[in-house]
Amino acid sequence: MAEREPEVEFKKETVSKLLSSFFKEDKTKLSGDAALLMAEMLKVFVQEAAMRSMKQAESEDCDQVDIEHFEKILPQLLLDF
């Protein structure tokens, strides 16, 4: 297959339900566009988490990305977001 499959993304509906479930007030809603933008933001969050963990594993010469690699990059990841 020469063509690249479409990128993995968060579904708009999942993001919408997810964020809505954490709202404190019942009346708070999420607009469609805001849901789409949040889906993008979450995608970036996961990509950053994965990329940074992978770079950490690479810098330690490890073949597999393990939990310790993730733990090391987690504090900065949370601060950056």
Place this chain on the structure above:
Amino acid sequence: MSVEKEAIHQRLKAAVHYTVGRMCQRMGEDHRREFSRQVIAAIAETTFRQCDVFAKDLEAFARHAKRSTVSPEDVKLAARRSTALSIFIQNKSEELNQEQRDSKKKNTGKRKSRDTEEESRE
């Protein structure tokens, strides 16, 4: 937390876990490294918890603007901590607006058949 809410969260967690897993798999393929299952679970869990943080922020921003519906402006604010992220989200927002303007132009010309085509794409 009520039993229902707990059940909803479980399902949402599973959905997040699934998408995170696929993303990590893709990335691993691209860079010839594997992500352990623990890491994928940890990233999924962290993402899930980060949504709580985002949601509370978004709700506070909307309320501050005296709105009950979270808008793209609130999302842009939520992305303020990192310049790169902020610019990225602003660009995505612009793209969205452009797409909507384009689809409106199309719709004024041709009606019903276009509408259903747009809807099925979503």
